[in-house]
Every structure is written in C-alpha cells, then in structure tokens.
Amino acid sequence: MINAHIHIFNYHFIPEDFLKVRLDGILGSKADFFLRLLSSKAGRKLLKILGAQRLFPKVTRYAEFLNVGLFETQDQLLQHIDKSYQGLNTSYVLLTLNMDYMSDQGLKGGPKIETQLAEIMDIKRRLGNKVYPFLSIDPRHLGGAELDAWIKQKWATGYFSGFKIYPALGFYPFDERLKPMWEFANANKLPVTTHCTRFGVNYIGSGVWNLIGTRPLSVNPDPVYMQPIYERIQRYRNYQGPARKDIQGNAWACNLFSHPSNYEPILVKYPDIKLCLAHFGGAEEVLAETLFKGKTEDEVKMLDNGVGNAAAYISWFELIKIMMAKYPNCWTDISYTLENTKTFPRLSAVMKSPIADRVLFGTDFFMELQDKDESTVLRNFLNAPDFSATEKLQLYEVNTHRFV
Amino acid sequence: MSLTIFFEVILSLVVIYALLSILVSLLNEFLISITNTRGKVLFAELQTMLKDHYNLDYAYLLYSHPLVSELPRKNKSHHPVWIEASTFAPAFIQTIGNLAVTYQLPMATDEKNGTAELMTRFRLYAEQMQGSRLKDMLLNFHSVANGDYAKLEAQLKDWFNNQMASLTFEYKRKQRNKLLFFGFVITLFLNVDSIYLAQRLAKDPIMRTGVSSKSTAVLEHFKPMVDSLQAQYPKDKTIQQNAAKFNQDYNLIMKQLDSANVPLGYSKTSVPYVWFSKDKQKISSDFRKELSFMNVFLYLAGLAISMFSLSRGAPFWFELLSKFVRIKSGGGKS
Numbered sequence: 001m002i003n004a005h006i007h008i009f010n011y012h013f014i015p016e017d018f019l020k021v022r023l024d025g026i027l028g029s030k031a032d033f034f035l036r037l038l039s040s041k042a043g044r045k046l047l048k049i050l051g052a053q054r055l056f057p058k059v060t061r062y063a064e065f066l067n068v069g070l071f072e073t074q075d076q077l078l079q080h081i082d083k084s085y086q087g088l089n090t091s092y093v094l095l096t097l098n099m100d101y102m103s104d105q106g107l108k109g110g111p112k113i114e115t116q117l118a119e120i121m122d123i124k125r126r127l128g129n130k131v132y133p134f135l136s137i138d139p140r141h142l143g144g145a146e147l148d149a150w151i152k153q154k155w156a157t158g159y160f161s162g163f164k165i166y167p168a169l170g171f172y173p174f175d176e177r178l179k180p181m182w183e184f185a186n187a188n189k190l191p192v193t194t195h196c197t198r199f200g201v202n203y204i205g206s207g208v209w210n211l212i213g214t215r216p217l218s219v220n221p222d223p224v225y226m227q228p229i230y231e232r233i234q235r236y237r238n239y240q241g242p243a244r245k246d247i248q249g250n251a252w253a254c255n256l257f258s259h260p261s262n263y264e265p266i267l268v269k270y271p272d273i274k275l276c277l278a279h280f281g282g283a284e285e286v287l288a289e290t291l292f293k294g295k296t297e298d299e300v301k302m303l304d305n306g307v308g309n310a311a312a313y314i315s316w317f318e319l320i321k322i323m324m325a326k327y328p329n330c331w332t333d334i335s336y337t338l339e340n341t342k343t344f345p346r347l348s349a350v351m352k353s354p355i356a357d358r359v360l361f362g363t364d365f366f367m368e369l370q371d372k373d374e375s376t377v378l379r380n381f382l383n384a385p386d387f388s389a390t391e392k393l394q395l396y397e398v399n400t401h402r403f404v
Numbered sequence: 405m406s407l408t409i410f411f412e413v414i415l416s417l418v419v420i421y422a423l424l425s426i427l428v429s430l431l432n433e434f435l436i437s438i439t440n441t442r443g444k445v446l447f448a449e450l451q452t453m454l455k456d457h458y459n460l461d462y463a464y465l466l467y468s469h470p471l472v473s474e475l476p477r478k479n480k481s482h483h484p485v486w487i488e489a490s491t492f493a494p495a496f497i498q499t500i501g502n503l504a505v506t507y508q509l510p511m512a513t514d515e516k517n518g519t520a521e522l523m524t525r526f527r528l529y530a531e532q533m534q535g536s537r538l539k540d541m542l543l544n545f546h547s548v549a550n551g552d553y554a555k556l557e558a559q560l561k562d563w564f565n566n567q568m569a570s571l572t573f574e575y576k577r578k579q580r581n582k583l584l585f586f587g588f589v590i591t592l593f594l595n596v597d598s599i600y601l602a603q604r605l606a607k608d609p610i611m612r613t614g615v616s617s618k619s620t621a622v623l624e625h626f627k628p629m630v631d632s633l634q635a636q637y638p639k640d641k642t643i644q645q646n647a648a649k650f651n652q653d654y655n656l657i658m659k660q661l662d663s664a665n666v667p668l669g670y671s672k673t674s675v676p677y678v679w680f681s682k683d684k685q686k687i688s689s690d691f692r693k694e695l696s697f698m699n700v701f702l703y704l705a706g707l708a709i710s711m712f713s714l715s716r717g718a719p720f721w722f723e724l725l726s727k728f729v730r731i732k733s734g735g736g737k738s
Contacts, residue, residue: 012461067481070481071480072473114459114460118503119464119465121506122468122506125505156508157506157508158508
C-alpha cells in the first residue's frame, strides 16, 4: 500500500507568526503558551473533564492536531502515522513544504526549507522505499537558472521522487520562474503534486494583491489558456467586497492561485508530467450543493472569485473531472476528502469512470487530524461498501505505484 | 528591645520566609515542568550557539539525532530539559558527519570502502558549507584536533560548557519575574504581612520561641528538598501526580507554621477583615483593628516586603537560615 499524500513537517518549519495570525491576534504573544497547553496531555484531559469532546468536538480534534504538529522531529511524525498502518506494509509519499515565504516574517529565523529537506533526505537514506519524498518548490525561494541548478543538485542524491507545490502560499503554478521545475519533471516523466482545494493554509502576509498582480507571466503564454485566467483575476480585483481588507480575505484571494484552471496551460505544454491536483477540489467541492447554503451574496462572491452566481457555479470537483477526461497527464488524490464519508458515493462513481486509473489514495496526514484521526479515516475507507475491493486496490496500490 | 529578642525576631522571620519561599519555588518548578521552560531555553541557547543563516539549523538537526531525541522527556513535543556535554559533543560530531553522507559528498561514501571515517566526514561536510562563522569554527576545531577524535570531542565539550555557563546566568535572570509573581500569589493567598509578623514576634515571646526553636529542624528537614528543587516534579509523572505531591508538600509546610501559631491566612480578627467587622470592640487584640490611612499603608507595605522577600526563592533563604543556625549554635562551621 502507498499513501500518496502525507506531511511530516513540524512546527519548526512554520513561520513564527503563523499561529498568531490564525488566531487573529486574540492571544498575542501568549498564543504559543496556550496552544502548547491546549495540545498537552493535561490540556486534552482538561477538555475531556469539561466535556469539550461532546460540546466542542472541533476544539479537541484541533488539540490533537496541534499535539502531533508540535512533535520535535519529522521522524517522530512518521512513526506516529505508521502506527495506524500496522500490518499493511505501507509506504508514504512525503510532501515537503516550503513555508518560508508564506508570511511577511517567514524568513525571520533564516530559511528553514534546507533543514527540513536535510532531515527528510536522512530519513530516506535510512528507510529506502518506505518513503518517497517530494521536493517542495516555491518560485520566491529560487527561480530560473538558480532553481534549475538546485533541482539538479537535489536530484543527483537520488532521494527525491517528485515535486510538491502549494500555490495558495502566494504564487501561480504557471509562474514563469517555475519553468525549470516543469521542464525537468516533463523530461524525466516525474510526478508533481499540488494543493488544489479552497481550504488549508494560505499566504498570510500583507502583500497578497502584489503577488496576485494583473497579468502574471506564464510558462505557457498561449492566450487560449491564459485569457480566462486573466479575466478571473481582473474580476476579483474589481470586486470590492468586505473580504478585500482583512487578513481573512487572504484565504479567499489565494483561491486565485489554487484554481484548477490555472493548470491547463501546464498540462498542455508538458504532456509527460504526472500532475496530481490533490484533494479532488476538497470535500466541500465534492458536495458542492451545500457550498452556498446559507451564504450571503458577498460570501458567494468571495467564494466564486467575484462571480457570485451560485446557480451557474461549476465545482472544483467537476472541473478536475473534466480536466482529467481531457488531459491524460492530469491526476488527482482523495486525501482530505476521505475524512468526510458523505463523499464516498461520489468518489465511488469516479472509480467506475474512465478516469479511475488516475485517482490516488492519500490521507493528508497530519492536516486531517483537525477532523478525524488517521486510523478512523483509514478504517472508514477500508471498510466502506461504496468501493469494491478492486477499486480500493486500484486506489492504494495500482495507481499509486504508477504515480511514484 | 534587647539584642537577643531582636536576633530571635529576625531568625523567626527567616524561618517563616524559608518555609513559605519553598512554596514559591515549588510553584515555579511546577510551572516550569508544565511549560518545559528549561527545555525551551536550552534549545533556544543551542540555536544561538549553532546559528548559521547561510547553511542549516544545526540545533534542530542535533535534536533529531538519536543521542538527543531519545533523552527522557515528558512527551514528544517537549525538548529534553538538559543535555550533558558528554552527549552534546558526540551527537554534534555525528550530526555533521552524517550530513556528508546524506548529501553524498565525494569521498564521504565510496562503493569500494563504504562510509568514510567520522573525522573525515566531519571535515568534508564543514569544508563544503557556505562561508560562515560556524564553518570557520568547525574547521578550526578539526584542524586543532589534528585527526584525534578525543581532542575534537574535548573542544566541543569546552565550547558547550562555556555557553551553558552563560545560559544558567540568563535563565536565573528570567526566572526572577516568575518568582516575583509567585511571591505575590503566596503573599496574598496566605495574607503574609511582614510588618505585622515582626510586631507580633517582638511582642509574643511564646510565638517567637516557638518559631525560632524550629530553625534547626526546618533546616535539616527541608534543605534536601530545596537542594533538589528541579527534581521535585519528575518528568515521568503526570501533572495530577505532581499536583498531589505539591499539595502534600504544602500541608507539611503549613503544619510547621501552624504548630508555632504563626498568624497567616484570613480570619474575622485579622487585617483586613477586622477593619470592616461590626464586633470590633469584642476583639481582644488592639492590633491595627481600626481602618486608618496609616494601618492600610502598613498593611500594604507588609505585603510588599513579603512579596519581595519570598521572591528570592528557597535556596536564598535556606542559605541565610543555615548561617543564622551556625551563629545560634556558637559560630561553628557546619
């Protein structure tokens, strides 16, 4: 079995202001203390005593998520997830993540990505095919010839199996500076996994609109694919809703970076890559009929990049399916959609369609701990009557092996 | 007041402060054990010591080394509270040496001869680092060791010990505010008015003798606890178990003070309640029972003195107590 989507980076690689921004500055400088207290054994026991598990299940799950994220080494996170897979002989795709540029203060303590990679490379050296590390790329770290040299240097070690990008951290996947990565991946028929859901972490700095730009340069400037993207950007720039001003607005604005259509110019230009639009758009998009339920007109506009037409909305789940049918180099995974069992019938339908051979099993450890623990997600999937035994095998064995 | 009475009052106050400051120190230790302050301060110090903007975070990588990551700690998200120099040096040399293998540096691994010797790998990695002060230091250490592993290890141990000496000073400085806070908590919780205590001790020979006569017993009984404050809340115990231990220590200390009739805590006859009592006249004591500016000022001043005194921590007061006991017993050296 291969789990094609897990993260084992710990708090050490997250910018210092990340948690504070997430808590909207409520806890200020004491955020670290309270988060540690909340995630400690005593904190979790206290929540249990207070009945929080029943009253505030989200809080207790978040405490568990923090507890794992605060593990001291990446190795410990890997050991933690592996406990849930005992007897299943599982390998993991380790998606590294460069978060040095996701905030204004990201580089305060110096760049952290090289340390993260050094530890991952050591894990790979020791564990061999138990893990398949993917190299995280961010065009603000390196671009052009420097990125080219860096990728080749890292690849020469033989420790990496693919690339990972996370556009919501503040860049477009078609960014011209990423050209060396796409060309290298295409020439070597390598997999690239990208975050493709509206939710998760995003750029938290103050300059999001500078990063968004108006007509960003693309690795494939063909107007057939770029014009709709430019129009979407302009539409959202013109939108003057309340979300424009606060930090929370960043989360909505960063959808411009993550949008599935941003990958069309890449899929056309680099036919030999294996591009995985991870999460299948996210559970919320799989169950899109609930997406606009109870939302105000402004919220609909924020969600839909300024369009605001719920009736004409095509979910990211549907978009990805259309793109997979159109481009044979387009893949997806079902990580962080499996955590919601209501998605199973729809995912099962996909497994009976012609694109079934490019859907991967993954869980998005340890992010999914915010909703469910790894063992529950795995057990729910393995016991789900929605998927046949062959479909399950295809998801976690056949497709994943072809991918990595 | 005769000199003997004055000495006994001071000695009694030292005994009271010594006992109460144990509570302050224990509370501080309890908080440190929950928040893993020592582990965090140690990690931060190592990050400063091994700081290298141009290369990697070697403190983080050092903590991933099994010699350090397997050190006992409360849980996986807590740093170890202390690392011995004899652990630091080999773990650091191996961390640097292993990076040469991880990065597959030429000559670090050889298909024919396998992995190169550790000293060679240490040098190979240091040589390929981008220019930095740490790189210079590592190459200098290696050069001085001249191929002798023991010499390299000895240099790293000295470096580590020197850094940790300054860390201890800095750590104690940072603890002052916390001790002040807990001094404040204990003072308010037990209503410790130093001026009132001194006045009562001066006027009440039974109480004075009762407290001062305990000095030797207090020193002998509690000194071992004060000497091992750090070990009072073991890392392998849960917070509940440690809280129970604190409660046990608290009761033991309060028993000592109660048996000597030390006026602590709140009652209808004590300041500040007595100021608002309707039956003021029935209370036999004439001690500051009227609400006046001077009495309020003296009460607040008494609390402030207690707070600052207790915030000195138990080791300070026990050191002072042992000096007093030596004087009392004729000045002999213990």
